[in-house]
Amino acid sequence: MVMVGVDDLLFQSRIRAAAQSIAAPIRFLRQHDALLTAVREGRPSLVILDLDCDAIHPIAVIREIRSDPELTGIPVVGYASHVHAERLQAARDAGCDRVMARSGFVAALPNLIGSVRGPGQA
Numbered sequence: 001m002v003m004v005g006v007d008d009l010l011f012q013s014r015i016r017a018a019a020q021s022i023a024a025p026i027r028f029l030r031q032h033d034a035l036l037t038a039v040r041e042g043r044p045s046l047v048i049l050d051l052d053c054d055a056i057h058p059i060a061v062i063r064e065i066r067s068d069p070e071l072t073g074i075p076v077v078g079y080a081s082h083v084h085a086e087r088l089q090a091a092r093d094a095g096c097d098r099v100m101a102r103s104g105f106v107a108a109l110p111n112l113i114g115s116v117r118g119p120g121q122a
Contacts, residue, residue: 002026002116003044005035005056014106015048018113026113032057036064039071045116049096051080051087059090066095077112079105 002019006012007030019026027042029035035056039047047065049058058078065071075098078091082101091099100108 001042001044002046002048002113003035003038003042004028004048004050005053005058005061006030006048006050007053007055008050011050011102014109015113018109021110022114024113024116030055032061035061039065039074040068043071044074046112047074047076048112049076049078049091051078051091051099052084059087059094062091062094062096077105 002024004012004015004026006015006028012028016026027038029038030053032055049056049061051058062076062078065074065076076096077098077100078088078096079100079102080087080091082103088099088101
């Protein structure tokens with residue numbers, strides 16, 4: 001399961017298409033508390049965060065995931081506009097496993113989603 005904190009419909013569509021192409025289960029969340037609750041209850045294989053999505057408070061989400069011993073092993077990927085260098089650095093500082101500009105994220109998306117396929121998925 002991949003959990004995604006995003007409210008940008010274009011990126012939601014791109015992520016959904018990548019997940020559907022390999023039948024990877026995915027869940028989109030647009031609010032901070034809902035995202036953290038879902039991560040705690042669902043223990044996803046990957047969390048993807050739009051660092052430009054203020055509604056989810058992405059840096060706080062990263063810090064909370066990294067501070068919870070039961071969640072700390074969940075990989076977190078964050079992306080943002082390349083002009084938001086401070087956000088990208090703040091995500092790195094908070095413990096985000098992989099931080100990239102939007103263009104790099106789009107290019108890496110198939111591999112990111114593909115890396116979390118469940119057993120028996122080709």
